[in-house]
Amino acid sequence: MHLELRVPYASEVSLGEILVGETEGTGHEFLLRVTDLLHGAETAMPDWAQRVAGSMMRLDRDNAKYDLHDREERLYQQAVTTPLGFIDRTTGSPRLRKPKTLPPQFSRIRRLTDADLEFLAAYDQDLRVGLIRSGSHVINHAVGIHGRYLPHHIGVFATTGMGKSNLMKSFAASVMQSRRYGMLILDPHGEYYDGGAGVLPDGRKLQGLSHLPESTDRLLVYSSRQLPGPYNQLKISAAEVTISDLKAVYSFSQAQEECLWALNALFGETWLLDLATSTPEELSVHFGSKFHEMTLAVLKRRAEQVLRFDVLHADPNVTVTGGIMRALEDAKVVLVDTSSLWEPEEMLVSAVLARTVFRRNKEKYKRPQEFQATPPVLIAVEEAQRVLQRREGEVSIFAQIAREGRKFKTGICAVTQQPKLIPEELLSQFNTFFILGLADERDREILAGSAKQDISALVREVQTLEPGEAIIASPNVPFAVPARVDLYEDLLARQVASNGVKAAAAPKAFY
Numbered sequence: 001m002h003l004e005l006r007v008p009y010a011s012e013v014s015l016g017e018i019l020v021g022e023t024e025g026t027g028h029e030f031l032l033r034v035t036d037l038l039h040g041a042e043t044a045m046p047d048w049a050q051r052v053a054g055s056m057m058r059l060d061r062d063n064a065k066y067d068l069h070d071r072e073e074r075l076y077q078q079a080v081t082t083p084l085g086f087i088d089r090t091t092g093s094p095r096l097r098k099p100k101t102l103p104p105q106f107s108r109i110r111r112l113t114d115a116d117l118e119f120l121a122a123y124d125q126d127l128r129v130g131l132i133r134s135g136s137h138v139i140n141h142a143v144g145i146h147g148r149y150l151p152h153h154i155g156v157f158a159t160t161g162m163g164k165s166n167l168m169k170s171f172a173a174s175v176m177q178s179r180r181y182g183m184l185i186l187d188p189h190g191e192y193y194d195g196g197a198g199v200l201p202d203g204r205k206l207q208g209l210s211h212l213p214e215s216t217d218r219l220l221v222y223s224s225r226q227l228p229g230p231y232n233q234l235k236i237s238a239a240e241v242t243i244s245d246l247k248a249v250y251s252f253s254q255a256q257e258e259c260l261w262a263l264n265a266l267f268g269e270t271w272l273l274d275l276a277t278s279t280p281e282e283l284s285v286h287f288g289s290k291f292h293e294m295t296l297a298v299l300k301r302r303a304e305q306v307l308r309f310d311v312l313h314a315d316p317n318v319t320v321t322g323g324i325m326r327a328l329e330d331a332k333v334v335l336v337d338t339s340s341l342w343e344p345e346e347m348l349v350s351a352v353l354a355r356t357v358f359r360r361n362k363e364k365y366k367r368p369q370e371f372q373a374t375p376p377v378l379i380a381v382e383e384a385q386r387v388l389q390r391r392e393g394e395v396s397i398f399a400q401i402a403r404e405g406r407k408f409k410t411g412i413c414a415v416t417q418q419p420k421l422i423p424e425e426l427l428s429q430f431n432t433f434f435i436l437g438l439a440d441e442r443d444r445e446i447l448a449g450s451a452k453q454d455i456s457a458l459v460r461e462v463q464t465l466e467p468g469e470a471i472i473a474s475p476n477v478p479f480a481v482p483a484r485v486d487l488y489e490d491l492l493a494r495q496v497a498s499n500g501v502k503a504a505a506a507p508k509a510f511y
């Protein structure tokens with residue numbers, strides 16, 4: 001369904017703007033989203049505009065002035081719009097209903113205001129992301145998602161510099177303030193703790209999660225590098241590393257993998273240490289001629305290499321996973337700064353932590369009371385294409401969580417510049433999309449095909465989004481909602497100015 005509007009000569013309407021149509025008599029208003037803009041002119045001649053342009057050029061050449069008669073009456077803009085729904089005020093509190101009928105012709109159209117958005121109260125949202133936006137106008141009405149959908153996974157998609165990290169910081173602040181959900185943030189760039197070295201266009205230094213007043217009791221930081229404030233040294237024990245974790249980092253042939261499983265069966269939890277500390281000859285005693293000594297030698301070298309990772313400890317008691325799990329169970333945000341690690345090390349730590357969270361929640365599922373009292377957990381990964389990309393013969397823990405996490409209160413928040421690298425079958429598991437500016441057409445099309453709300457009409461708008469401008473598609477918003485994401489540094493300034501926000505009371509129920 002498309003509706004075409006005539007916009008008066010001097011008025012400006014922008015792509016993505018939401019307009020309100022008033023229908024006299026019925027008391028209903030309908031919302032329209034601008035999906036295209038064209039020029040219009042009142043004339044019977046189809047090529048009138050070209051002819052006028054031609055006359056102008058000729059007169060210009062002769063330095064004469066051309067005045068278009070009745071310009072303001074004859075020229076206008078034409079806005080092509082898609083109806084989003086109509087506001088039904090007959091049932092007490094206003095509701096947005098699906099657009100099944102055509103609004104009457106020649107209705108009066110006006111701009112959207114805060115008062116029109118009263119119907120959004122029917123959509124329960126407890127994690128704020130920003131304000132509603134209509135084109136480039138910001139409307140003073142908060143918008144976000146509901147945390148009960150965290151285990152239904154979130155995708156944050158944008159070309160570099162369009163505002164993914166800022167969105168993540170603002171969102172993590174909402175999670176801390178809600179006190180209802182656990183969030184594990186894996187930070188390979190070291191930008192979430194204190195904002196890193198970057199500055200805003202106005203010269204202000206970027207801020208981090210440690211600057212938030214709530215961080216004192218809602219944030220727990222683990223880091224492999226030295227940080228100025230309170231933090232814990234990131235360590236995991238070698239006994240926690242499973243074969244599937246290693247596969248997140250290295251490729252193994254079938255024979256090598258079989259050998260790993262045999263070692264695992266033989267030594268149990270300490271397999272990695274035992275592998276690294278035994279000679280191939282000692283190992284082959286256990287297996288006879290089942291595995292080549294060469295295979296054992298190669299695997300031994302791998303194990304030695306992994307054990308040289310700074311974060312890995314031979315002592316099974318030296319690990320942070322227990323502390324991380326407890327913090328997530330207490331609905332805290334856990335920041336794991338892996339920025340000083342090299343990629344294989346960082347990927348291994350990420351896999352171990354994600355798997356531990358998932359397994360823990362899966363275990364709890366067997367004990368309904370305990371499971372019910374467990375807050376949903378969101379695991380946020382930057383450069384998510386690295387862990388969700390299809391790789392030969394390998395199922396990453398992140399892909400597994402994307403497929404099965406919903407049932408076990410474990411969600412993935414995939415942050416990426418290249419959604420097209422994520423298999424569509426996995427993308428379709430993501431129920432919430434935060435789409436910021438995306439320059440690549442293929443990326444936009446992939447998202448349009450996988451979003452739970454119809455965003456096909458927005459593909460062009462997504463190309464024109466400025467940093468911080470987003471479109472939110474989530475189960476608990478009435479349509480793909482345009483938003484202006486809170487700038488984290490502004491959010492902090494507001495909080496500090498008002499001497500901290502009122503902390504929400506700890507909720508009794510979790511979703």
Ligand SMILES: Nc1ncnc2c1ncn2[C@@H]1O[C@H](COP(=O)(O)OP(=O)(O)OP(=O)(O)O)[C@@H](O)[C@H]1O
Nearest residue numbers: 160161162163164165166200201467468485486487
């Ligand atoms: N909501 C916003 N409001 C105003 N400015 C914003 C907003 N979001 C982002 N910006 C601007 O854009 C810059 C880049 O944002 P950000 O670092 O979040 O992008 P990114 O998508 O994470 O980039 P990268 O892919 O390089 O990590 C910010 O430093 C800020 O200047």
Ligand SMILES: [Mg+2]
Nearest residue numbers: 161164165166
């Ligand atoms: Mg970023």
